[in-house]
Amino acid sequence: MVSIRPCQIGDLMSMQNANLTCLPENYQMKYYLYHFLTWPQTSFVAEDDKGNVVGYVLAKIDENEPKRGHITSLAVLRSQRKLGIATKLMKQAEVALLEVYDADCVSLHVRKSNRAAFSLYHEVLKFKIDEIEKEYYGDKEDAYSMVLYLKPEVEEEKEREKQLEKINKAAKESIEAAKRANEEPKPVSNVIHGKKKNVKKIE
Ligand SMILES: CC(C)(COP(=O)(O)OP(=O)(O)OC[C@H]1O[C@@H](n2cnc3c(N)ncnc32)[C@H](O)[C@@H]1OP(=O)(O)O)[C@@H](O)C(=O)NCCC(=O)NCCS
Numbered sequence: 094m095v096s097i098r099p100c101q102i103g104d105l106m107s108m109q110n111a112n113l114t115c116l117p118e119n120y121q122m123k124y125y126l127y128h129f130l131t132w133p134q135t136s137f138v139a140e141d142d143k144g145n146v147v148g149y150v151l152a153k154i155d156e157n158e159p160k161r162g163h164i165t166s167l168a169v170l171r172s173q174r175k176l177g178i179a180t181k182l183m184k185q186a187e188v189a190l191l192e193v194y195d196a197d198c199v200s201l202h203v204r205k206s207n208r209a210a211f212s213l214y215h216e217v218l219k220f221k222i223d224e225i226e227k228e229y230y231g232d233k234e235d236a237y238s239m240v241l242y243l244k245p246e247v248e249e250e251k252e253r254e255k256q257l258e259k260i261n262k263a264a265k266e267s268i269e270a271a272k273r274a275n276e277e278p279k280p281v282s283n284v285i286h287g288k289k290k291n292v293k294k295i296e
Contacts, residue, residue, distance in 0.1 A: 095147060095173060097181050099189075100136040102129060107146035108138065115168035118230070128153060128165065135162070135189045139169065139178045147173040152186035154194050162190035162243075164201035167210070174209075180217055187218075187243060197247040202229060202236040214239055 100108070105125040113119055129136065132153040139148035148169035155161040164186065169178045190196040201220070203210050214220040220239040229236035242248035 094142050095139050095176065095178055097137055097139050097178075097185055099134065100129065100138050100149065100151075102126075104138050104146055104149070105129060108149040108151070111146060111149055111168050111170060112166060114170065116166065117232075118166065120166075125151075134193045135186055137182050137185045137189075139173070139182060141173070148178045148182055150179075150182040150186045152190060152199070154190070154196065155200070160195065160197040162187075162194065162196040162199040164199060179213055183213070183218055187241070191243045197244055198240050198242045200238065200240045202226065202238055204230060205235045205237060211237065214241075 105122065109120070109122060109125055128151055135152040135154075137150050137152075138146045141147050148167075150167045151165040153163055153165055155163050164183070167179060167182065169182075187199055190199055199220075200223070201214065203214060205211075205225075215222075218241060220241045223238045223240045226236045226238050228234070229238075242251065
C-alpha cells in the first residue's frame, strides 16, 4: 500500500535518489534544500508501507510570477508505475498551490519524446500545450511547455486575451501587407509616342 504525504526535510535524500534513477535532469542537494525551505508546503512524496519513498513531486511558485505554480520535477520508481501514484502526487501539488499560494495556474515542461508523462499531463490531468520550447533540454531536445488553469475565470480571461492577440496580429499583418502593396515600385515608362521622354534625374 502506497500513501501520499507532504514532503519533509528528511525525505530529500530519497527524493534525490529517485530523481537520479528516473530522470536525466538532476539537482544538487543544496537545490533540494533551497526548494524545500522556500516552498515547504507544495511538495509531496509517495511512501510504501515500509516507509520507503517510491515517488515524489517537487512543486513551487514561479519566482517571477507569484500566482504561477510550477512543477520542478516528478518521478515514480519503475516498480510502482501505472498504479495512479503520479496522478495522486500531481493532484496534491495542485491543491496545495491553490490553497497555500492562491495560484492561478500550474506550468511544467516535458520532453517531446516522453509519451508516458505527456499522456499523464494531457489526457489525465488536462494540461494544455502553451508553446514548444526549442532545444530546451541540455541534449537539445524540444520541450512542451504546458499549463493547467486552477481557476475557471482566469482560464476564460486568458482565452479572451489569446483571441484578442490573434485578431490584433491578423489585423497588423493585413495592414503591413497593404502598405507593402502600395510601396511596391511601379514600372515607369519613359517612352511617349515612340519617342524617348526626357526624364529629369533628381539627385
Ligand atoms: C511519468 C511517470 C511519473 C508516471 O507515473 P505513474 O505513477 O506510472 O503514472 P500514473 O499511474 O498516475 O498514470 C497516469 C497516466 O499516465 C499515463 N502513463 C503512465 N505510464 C504510461 C506509459 N508507460 N505509457 C503511456 N502512458 C502512460 C497514462 O495516461 C496513465 O493513465 P491510465 O493509467 O489511465 O492509462 C513515470 O512514468 C515516471 O516516473 N517516469 C520517469 C520520470 C518522468 O518522466 N517524469 C516526468 C518528467 S516531466
